Amino acid sequence: MKISASSSGGFAGLGEHYEIDTLAHPAGHALEAALAGCGFFTAPPANDLADSEPMGADIAQWRITVEAPGNQHTVTFAEDGSADMARWQQLLEKIRANA
Numbered sequence: 001m002k003i004s005a006s007s008s009g010g011f012a013g014l015g016e017h018y019e020i021d022t023l024a025h026p027a028g029h030a031l032e033a034a035l036a037g038c039g040f041f042t043a044p045p046a047n048d049l050a051d052s053e054p055m056g057a058d059i060a061q062w063r064i065t066v067e068a069p070g071n072q073h074t075v076t077f078a079e080d081g082s083a084d085m086a087r088w089q090q091l092l093e094k095i096r097a098n099a
Contacts (some may be wrong), residue, residue: 002067010060018099038087049074
């Protein structure tokens with residue numbers, strides 16, 4: 001499984017990008033479990049999940065894409081600290097810690 005996470009916007013417009021291949025990474029199984037635990041593949045498609053209200057320019061927007069055999073799914077979210085985005089923020093922290 002390949003995991004890609006990229007940000008846009010945020011403070012000073014600095015972007016972040018992470019890529020992990022779970023088959024080659026020591027924490028691969030833990031990351032796959034985290035994806036399953038947060039319901040990644042059953043979450044609404046990227047365009048449906050993103051908040052439609054205008055965001056402040058200092059709030060980073062994230063896109064997490066996972067490519068698995070026969071399946072690709074993307075989730076987008078604002079790193080705004082809201083309870084609605086907590087599961088994606090927790091997943092992002094796991095990706096950052098293992099990138």
